[in-house]
Amino acid sequence: MSKTLFDKVWDQHVVEEVEGGLEVLYIDRHLIHEVTSPQAFSGIRNRGVDIHRTDKIVATADHNVPTKNQHLPIKDALSRLQVDALQQNCEDFGIELYGLGHPYQGIVHVIGPELGITKPGMTIVCGDSHTSTHGAFGAIAFGIGTSQVEQVMATQCLLVERPKTMRITINGELGEGIYAKDIILYIISKLGTGGGTGHFVEYAGTAIWGLSMEARMTICNMSIEMGARGGMIAPDETTFEYVKGKEFAPKGKEYEEAVKYWKTLYTDDDAVFDTEYNYRAEDIEPMITYGTNPGAGIKITGTVPKPEEVGNPEGLKKSLEYMGLEAGQSLEGKKIDHVFIGSCTNSRIEDLRIVANYVKGKKKADHVEAMIVPGSRQVQEQAQREGIDTILAEAGFELRQSGCSACLGMNEDKIPKGEYCVSTSNRNFEGRQGPGARTMLVSPLTAATIAIEGKVVDPRKFSLEKVAV
Amino acid sequence: MEKFKVLKTPAVPLPEEDVDTDQIIPARFLKATSREGFGENLFRDWRYDSDGTPKEDFVLNNEKYSGKVLVAGRNFGCGSSREHAAWALYDYGFRAVVSSFFADIFRGNALNNGLLPIQVSDEFLKKMLADIKKKPSTPIKIDLKDQEISLEDGSSETFEINSFKKMCLLKGYDDIDFLLSKMDKIKEFEKQHVEF
Numbered sequence: 001m002s003k004t005l006f007d008k009v010w011d012q013h014v015v016e017e018v019e020g021g022l023e024v025l026y027i028d029r030h031l032i033h034e035v036t037s038p039q040a041f042s043g044i045r046n047r048g049v050d051i052h053r054t055d056k057i058v059a060t061a062d063h064n065v066p067t068k069n070q071h072l073p074i075k076d077a078l079s080r081l082q083v084d085a086l087q088q089n090c091e092d093f094g095i096e097l098y099g100l101g102h103p104y105q106g107i108v109h110v111i112g113p114e115l116g117i118t119k120p121g122m123t124i125v126c127g128d129s130h131t132s133t134h135g136a137f138g139a140i141a142f143g144i145g146t147s148q149v150e151q152v153m154a155t156q157c158l159l160v161e162r163p164k165t166m167r168i169t170i171n172g173e174l175g176e177g178i179y180a181k182d183i184i185l186y187i188i189s190k191l192g193t194g195g196g197t198g199h200f201v202e203y204a205g206t207a208i209w210g211l212s213m214e215a216r217m218t219i220c221n222m223s224i225e226m227g228a229r230g231g232m233i234a235p236d237e238t239t240f241e242y243v244k245g246k247e248f249a250p251k252g253k254e255y256e257e258a259v260k261y262w263k264t265l266y267t268d269d270d271a272v273f274d275t276e277y278n279y280r281a282e283d284i285e286p287m288i289t290y291g292t293n294p295g296a297g298i299k300i301t302g303t304v305p306k307p308e309e310v311g312n313p314e315g316l317k318k319s320l321e322y323m324g325l326e327a328g329q330s331l332e333g334k335k336i337d338h339v340f341i342g343s344c345t346n347s348r349i350e351d352l353r354i355v356a357n358y359v360k361g362k363k364k365a366d367h368v369e370a371m372i373v374p375g376s377r378q379v380q381e382q383a384q385r386e387g388i389d390t391i392l393a394e395a396g397f398e399l400r401q402s403g404c405s406a407c408l409g410m411n412e413d414k415i416p417k418g419e420y421c422v423s424t425s426n427r428n429f430e431g432r433q434g435p436g437a438r439t440m441l442v443s444p445l446t447a448a449t450i451a452i453e454g455k456v457v458d459p460r461k462f463s464l465e466k467v468a469v
Numbered sequence: 470m471e472k473f474k475v476l477k478t479p480a481v482p483l484p485e486e487d488v489d490t491d492q493i494i495p496a497r498f499l500k501a502t503s504r505e506g507f508g509e510n511l512f513r514d515w516r517y518d519s520d521g522t523p524k525e526d527f528v529l530n531n532e533k534y535s536g537k538v539l540v541a542g543r544n545f546g547c548g549s550s551r552e553h554a555a556w557a558l559y560d561y562g563f564r565a566v567v568s569s570f571f572a573d574i575f576r577g578n579a580l581n582n583g584l585l586p587i588q589v590s591d592e593f594l595k596k597m598l599a600d601i602k603k604k605p606s607t608p609i610k611i612d613l614k615d616q617e618i619s620l621e622d623g624s625s626e627t628f629e630i631n632s633f634k635k636m637c638l639l640k641g642y643d644d645i646d647f648l649l650s651k652m653d654k655i656k657e658f659e660k661q662h663v664e665f
Contacts (some may be wrong), residue, residue: 024654
């Protein structure tokens, strides 16, 4: 029978079908971090059970860590307590921890791929909705709640309902200055924040298959922003090449065996999806969000919609009030106070290269505060080796240490009330980057251009030189 | 988990659509290492000014409304997977959330914590909100066994729930108890499962 990529991987992991259409799904890798794990560890202790497979869990501290002076004790008492609890729990149960100070520390969805932990055909879960990132490798990866973190700790399995399948195909050629972030913001602007709910998405088409692994991760990362459980892309030579030689990737003969299997992971020609969408790469332009959910995106040269043009006029009114914007206005020329480049969406070495390539020899606008937070220690060190740190410093950007940072403002990296932040992160919800903060989501190139100009601009008018990556 | 019993209670209306979990419980309140106490900061930034003064126009600060059911607009619980959102609603005293559409992860988290997500039609949601507005004390009856939600005037709608999850809620079981009973099968699976 013809199968989708999703079905092939899912079927490999079904332990048993149970009552009510639920399935016991085996999990190959469980990633944990300090914020959504402590209550799961307590649950395990209270039940008096063991963690079934500590060898399948990898831990890091990312959500709640400072991005300055990581060698010093964390100042915020509650944050310190949570990070310490993770360390204690990992010690008690014998779980590998890449905590603060460890050369592998970083955002959980950045370190998995860069260490070769993430591989095609796997099932991967984490108590974080952006776990969908790992789907870029042709893995089934999705975010779970803390009760489910405890489930996986206790049994290495989840009791889940099989999601429906959706394919989003983008054929054609992307224009200059258009990046993965623009593609995914474009898709979410079409489908809305609930358009993918109940589904697992496969991204396909020539515009997707031509992307680097970093760019594919950016796309899969934001699948959750249209409500999808996850997103995936069939593994190909780009994937195999990326995985090859990574720390925990199979080596030698084992690698060859693995590739042989990975090559079977694609959607069969006549496989049927529950839902399909098709878009043209040529229709995609640099995107920016104007509202308070990731579906509120427009092309950067466009105008904010009017109430009669949207399905939820009340919601639009409320979000524009929060954002200090008017229906029908153009965003070009809007003065910006902060630029944040980071998060599990756009903090990989390719993102930093795009930014550095553009800002080299330029200076940020005086009134803009520009912060770059690399996704991991390894990204930071790579940036230093390539001289990117110097380029950024000369352009007036502050290069921090790795963590989730101002994407969710759990640590002290917050945007002040009422100020505008152009951000490469994934969510523009009210208060996401700090109470009252006004977030506009963009690609790294757009963010870099706006940092230099100090206002919203179309990056294509300033740089048509695509970065070689 | 507590057993879910028949509810007959007034409801709190929150007609906004796309209520994300960052609004339900902002990230800066996720630093706790226990499950308790999140109700205090439920809808924190909609409920309080930055200096902690309650915002009069927010529904949780309006004494006309109370009860164990939250009635919310479409796509409730989108965004972050934080289970703290379900904990906060439960800790505040809610036992059910009614909406015409739920985000997947929130729905699962709610079910795992004895908080019943009830998906109704857009029309029924509209009627519920109108009835509550007209008479804030109007009782809503939720019968999980019959999968039925009914209003004071006798109008009602049935709702869907996975039969296993329904049993868990009615008996106060959780998924982990069930999975632990399958350990032999899981270990058997592990013997033949190849991971590259």
